[in-house]
Amino acid sequence: MRLLRTTSTDPELVYVANENKTPKYAILLHVWGDKEVTFQKDMKGWSKVVGACKLARRKDWEYIWIDTCCIDKSSSSELSEAINSMYRYYRKSKVCYAYLSDMQSDCLGQSFNLMFWMCKWFTRGWTLQELIAPTRVFFFTNDWVKIGMKASLQETITEITGIPSLFLLGADPTCHSSIAARMSWAAGRETTHVEDRAYSLMGVFGVHMPPLYGKGEHAF
Incomplete structure (x- = not known):
């Protein structure tokens, strides 16, 4: 697992070989844009990475995990390991910051x-596990103004997603909810790749398998 060290002058990637010795970390939850910072190169998504690191540092979190740049997606084995581990990463995180790029701080009044x-x-599709796996999720606007916590916004989030408060606030759905219920939470969600409609649900269903792109709908 790779983490970004937030206390460096520039965010620095740190590799943790033994997951049992992983330090406490935060996670950035977000929708991928057209030009994200990746493991290989810097792009215009850098400001989002810097903003997340600054926020984590202010809250005394030395490390943060961001899926766009902490995974070497050119390595099929590393990508497979990450996809199979993501739900656990979210579950074990100390806090998650959900960055809503299309939510402006001047909309926090009557139009909220x-x-x-x-x-x-x-x-x-991928944000379903980002929503239910972590215990503590804070939501932010595109200029990093805090909107609220998952707990305080629970009623609205349940209305939007259909996910009962029990599973939003900590109960693990892989143990305590039906397959039909979990499928209903995923209904209507979109992914860039057809295969990811299946792979984004692996953690939600407690499934572990090597992802193989090119299968199309057969990934299910």
Whole structure:
């Protein structure tokens, strides 16, 4: 597992070989844009990475995990390991910061509910596990103004997603909910790759398997 060290002058990647010795860490939850910072190169998504690191540092979290740049996606084995481990990463994190790139801080008044409902983050396949796996999730606007916690926004999030409060607030759905219920939470969510409609649900269903792109709908 790779983590970004937030206390460095520039965010620095640190490799942790033994997961049992992983230090406490935060996680950035977000929707991927067109030009994200990756393991291989810096792009315009850098400001989002820097913003997340600054926030974690202010809260005394020395490390943060960000999926875009902490995984070497050119390595099929590393990508497979990461996809199979993501749900556990979220579950074991100390705090998660959900960055809503299409939510503006000047919408936090009367139009808040409408804008929150319309956020793309709630429509993506991969963000389902980002929402239910971690215990503590804080939501932020695109200029890093805090909106609230998953706990304080629970009623609205349940209305948007159909996920009962029991599973939003900590109960592990892989043990305590039906397959039909979990499938209903995923209904209508979108992914860039067809295969990811299946692979984004692996943690939610407690499934471990090597992902293979090119299968299309057969990934299910």
